[in-house]
Amino acid sequence: MRALKEGRSLNETIYSRVRGLILTGQLVPGHKLKISALAQRFGVSLNVVREALSRLAGELLVDVAPQQGFSVRSLNAAELIDLTEQRITFESIAVRKSIETRDVEWQARLLAAHHRLVHTPQTLPESPDRLNPEWHSRHEDFNFIMMENCGSNWLFLMVKQLAEAFSIYQRVLLPVAAEQGERNNDHSELLEAILNGNADVAIAILSEHLNHTRDVMLKALNPVTPPNPVTFLVN
Secondary structure (H helix, E strand, C coil), rough: HHHHHHHHHHHHHHHHHHHHHHHHHCCCCCCCECCHHHHHHHHCCCCHHHHHHHHHHCCEEEEEEEHHHHHHCCCCCCHHHHHHHHHHHHHHHHHHHHHCCCHHHHHHHHHHHHHHHCCCCEEEEEEEECCCCHHHHHHHHHHHHHHHHHHHHHHHHHHHHHHHHHHHHHHHHHHHHHHHCCCCHHHHHHHHHHHHCHHHHHHHHHHHHHHHHHHHHHHHCCCCCCCCCCHHHHH
C-alpha cells in the first residue's frame, strides 16, 4: 500500500512539473516531448512520463500523433477564437454568480489582488517590449479570485482550464505586442462594476477585454515565429 501511494505521488509530481513548464512557457508550443529525454532528466521511468503526457493530452495541452509521439500543443488561430468565445461564455456566468453572492471577504481579496496587479510593472524594465511574467501571474490571480465566488466547483474548474489554455497563447504572443495586449484600466473598470454589484457592466467589460486581447494575439500569430525552446530546466 505504501509503494502504491509513493507511485501515485511520483506520477502526480511529474505531471505537475511538465504541466507547469508548458503553462509558464518554458516548453513552447510545437516543442517535441521525447519520453526518453524527459524520463532521463526527471530520473523516472518511461511509463511515468508517458502517463503524465497522456493526462496532458486529455487536457488539450499536449498533442499526440501516431508515429510522431507527443508535442506541446501548437498555436492555432481557429482555436484561439474558440477559446475566447468559450471563456466569455463561462466567465460571464461565473462573474454574475460571484457578484450575486458577494461578501466583504471576497471583495477584500479581489481588491488586494487588483492592488498587486496595478502596482506590478506590465513589461520588463530591461526589455520594455516583453510582458513581465510576474505581472502575468498577478493578472491570473485577479481573474481567478474574481470567479472563485461563483459557488460551483465544476464551473470554476472549466473557467481555470480555459484560462490556462488561453495563457499559452498570451505567453508567446503578447510579448510581441505587450503594450497593446493588456490594459490595466480595463481591470480597474471591471473591479468598480463588481464592487457596485453591476453584473451586466462587468460582463460587458470582461467580454470586450477578452476580445481585444484575442484580436491583438491574432495579429501577432501569423508573422510570429515561436522562439527556440529554452534549455530544459529541472528544479
